[in-house]
Amino acid sequence: xxxxxxxxxxxxxxxxxxxxxxxxxxxxxxxxxxxxxxxxxxxxxxxxxxxxxxxxxxxxxxxxxxxxxxxxxxxxxxxxxxxxxxxxxxxxxxxxxxxxxxxxxxxxxxxxxxxxxxxxxxxxxxxxxxxxxxxxxxxxxxxxxxxxxxxxxxxxxxxxxxxxxxxxxxxxxxx
Amino acid sequence: xxxxxxxxxxxxxxxxxxxxxxxxxxxxxxxxxxxxxxxxxxxxxxxxxxxxxxxxxxxxxxxxxxxxxxxxxxxxxxxxxxxxxxxxxxxxxxxxxxxxxxxxxxxxxxxxxxxxxxxxxxxxxxxxxxxxxxxxxxxxxxxxxxxxxxxxxxxxxxxxxxxxxxxxxxxxxxxxxxxxxxxxxxxxxxxxxxxxxxxxxxxxxxxxxxxxxxxxxxxxxxxxxxxxxxxxxxxxxxxxxxxxxxxxxxxxxxxxxxxxxxxxxxxxxxxxxxxxxxxxxxxxxxxxxxxxxxxxxxxxxxxxxxxxxxxxxxxxxxxxxxxxxxxxxxxxxxxxxxxxxxxxxxxxxxxxxxxxxxxxxxxxxxxxxxxxxxxxxxxxxxxxxxxxxxxxxxxxxxxxxxxxxxxxxxxxxxxxxxxxxxxxxxxxxxxxxxxxxxxxxxxxxxxxxxxxxxxxxxxxxxxxxxxxxxxxxxxxxxxxxxxxxxxxxxxxxxxxxxxxxxxxxxxxxxxxxxxxxxxxxxxxxxxxxxxxxxx
Numbered sequence: 001x002x003x004x005x006x007x008x009x010x011x012x013x014x015x016x017x018x019x020x021x022x023x024x025x026x027x028x029x030x031x032x033x034x035x036x037x038x039x040x041x042x043x044x045x046x047x048x049x050x051x052x053x054x055x056x057x058x059x060x061x062x063x064x065x066x067x068x069x070x071x072x073x074x075x076x077x078x079x080x081x082x083x084x085x086x087x088x089x090x091x092x093x094x095x096x097x098x099x100x101x102x103x104x105x106x107x108x109x110x111x112x113x114x115x116x117x118x119x120x121x122x123x124x125x126x127x128x129x130x131x132x133x134x135x136x137x138x139x140x141x142x143x144x145x146x147x148x149x150x151x152x153x154x155x156x157x158x159x160x161x162x163x164x165x166x167x168x169x170x171x172x173x174x175x
Numbered sequence: 176x177x178x179x180x181x182x183x184x185x186x187x188x189x190x191x192x193x194x195x196x197x198x199x200x201x202x203x204x205x206x207x208x209x210x211x212x213x214x215x216x217x218x219x220x221x222x223x224x225x226x227x228x229x230x231x232x233x234x235x236x237x238x239x240x241x242x243x244x245x246x247x248x249x250x251x252x253x254x255x256x257x258x259x260x261x262x263x264x265x266x267x268x269x270x271x272x273x274x275x276x277x278x279x280x281x282x283x284x285x286x287x288x289x290x291x292x293x294x295x296x297x298x299x300x301x302x303x304x305x306x307x308x309x310x311x312x313x314x315x316x317x318x319x320x321x322x323x324x325x326x327x328x329x330x331x332x333x334x335x336x337x338x339x340x341x342x343x344x345x346x347x348x349x350x351x352x353x354x355x356x357x358x359x360x361x362x363x364x365x366x367x368x369x370x371x372x373x374x375x376x377x378x379x380x381x382x383x384x385x386x387x388x389x390x391x392x393x394x395x396x397x398x399x400x401x402x403x404x405x406x407x408x409x410x411x412x413x414x415x416x417x418x419x420x421x422x423x424x425x426x427x428x429x430x431x432x433x434x435x436x437x438x439x440x441x442x443x444x445x446x447x448x449x450x451x452x453x454x455x456x457x458x459x460x461x462x463x464x465x466x467x468x469x470x471x472x473x474x475x476x477x478x479x480x481x482x483x484x485x486x487x488x489x490x491x492x493x494x495x496x497x498x499x500x501x502x503x504x505x506x507x508x509x510x511x512x513x514x515x516x517x518x519x520x521x522x523x524x525x526x527x528x529x530x531x532x533x534x535x536x537x538x539x540x541x542x543x544x545x546x547x548x549x550x551x552x553x554x555x556x557x558x559x560x561x562x563x564x565x566x567x568x569x570x571x572x573x574x575x576x577x578x579x580x581x582x583x584x585x586x587x588x589x590x591x592x593x594x595x596x597x598x599x600x601x602x603x604x605x606x607x608x609x610x611x612x613x614x615x616x617x618x619x620x621x622x623x624x625x626x627x628x629x630x631x632x633x634x635x636x637x638x639x640x641x642x643x644x645x646x647x648x649x650x651x652x653x654x655x656x657x658x659x660x661x662x663x664x665x666x667x668x669x670x671x672x673x674x675x676x677x678x679x680x681x682x683x684x685x686x687x688x689x690x691x692x693x694x695x696x697x698x699x700x701x702x703x704x705x706x707x708x709x710x
Contacts, residue, residue: 007227010229017309020400021301021400024305024400025298025302027403028296028298046482046484047481074565074575074579106564107545107562107564109545109559110561112547125483128544129483131483134424135422140271
């Protein structure tokens, strides 16, 4: 066998394995989201009724950046980031960034009290049946998904957010 | 062209070969014939030259030492993953960050911080498996191909050096070659003849056992890898309350999303009074479960269903799910996994005047969707100010809720009557009814409704047959290599003498019996075992 052929064969075999293992690792990192809602993918459309009885549909926000947050009243880190989100919402609303704070399967009474306490003015879609939560593969809350003006997912994180982080997120998805 | 070594027999061998592929002559001065026999003295491809970066990687993974270390590391890691439960198996609704520490102490915290709570899906574990796969492929290619070539090109006539240095060897005179040939064939050896020399071999295919086994392993690992590819594998859990419908995770496609309705969850116990079971059950405390069953109905939405929208459902079929009797549709199977009996569903209260005990109407609160206000008529009404589905006093001694499950519901009610138009407040929970002490009215408990929940495992697995195939091939390879062995006997005419030599890759006892049989039946001098030279 020619030396050159051998080099080609070896390089090709190594390349195939690197790609296969790399792809597997990439998928395992996104495994939490059953539908692979992660960076670069289009966020699937959903429609939910918000706390005020209004229909909220994700596709209606095309052209705007969407800060999609999943939360619950009983979750301490969620509670911590709410005032920061509210403050930044007021600043970035004019710059076409919208916050959708999807509540995971709670009652209107509990959520209403919470929303009044923190004076939240952004829409709070109520995911009573956990349909969106399931489809988006949400594990621990809070989980925040950043969606750009074209409906593409820019970032997905389950950390509790500082105000600084929220500002940087807003800048990221500003159209 | 690569450098080659031409043996005196005329065969040209690849660079690095220690025993000629054809006649077995040692090609270097210091070659030990016997210890070179494992791979027929063939050149391990990678060892022959070191040049490019790719070759260096190749050489690294070609080493059996590296392979063994990879196996050891994977074994240790996999064992560590079993010390504490993996993240998948800790209760839902708990934060893993605190769960491991509170449950298992400092070690639990370290375990969590090092990421061992999600070990088998972690990038480094997959990387290790990938490296092991690479090591298996490269090491097999590097050894298997030269071995195959050496065994294929081997000649009947072997070099004197090769013969003399075998572990079993003898010299005889006056031997009937046909007799030897006949005897060997009766032992089911395949015998070849060349210039009055004989070569008998048996079980060559056992030498491929290790490589068949490795092919099986690679297929197995590929199957395991494919589980991470979209659409190949789903393993999820679905909780459904009786009488409710829920979307089945992982079943969403363009033609719609599957929903499942839980019509009834059934838990049956063995009857201790029944004669048949009486003696078996008498030694058991408590009850023994006989059946866990969910009666379900499968639905599918119309095409292009928007997540979250009220689904337009079309009934597909009914089914019953019992342990080990899954409910199947498309490539999915639903298994009975868990249940929760008597989850609180609705709570009823009556508005009561403390002094008289008179009641002014009843209200029923849906714990999953309580109303803000309940009008009882004639100026009597009750408002829910606060609702805690799973009540607890938090660190600041404030009432709050652990999660969103109504396991310990508690309310702050405001009660209005014509006598108390400004309203009176009371905190009401399970076995709790606290007010300021001056209230004229109270909420008295008037009953509770409960519902059962069933938990089903949603499973789709397109990789199982690949993994099974890999496993079967693996076992074939193991059997092939372990239960058979490659025996060879050489007979060479040498200046009036007849030289005999024999070799096997394992089971020397079996080979010795063969050559004893041979010398018994013929005039061949019994082959003697050479003292294996200790290093």
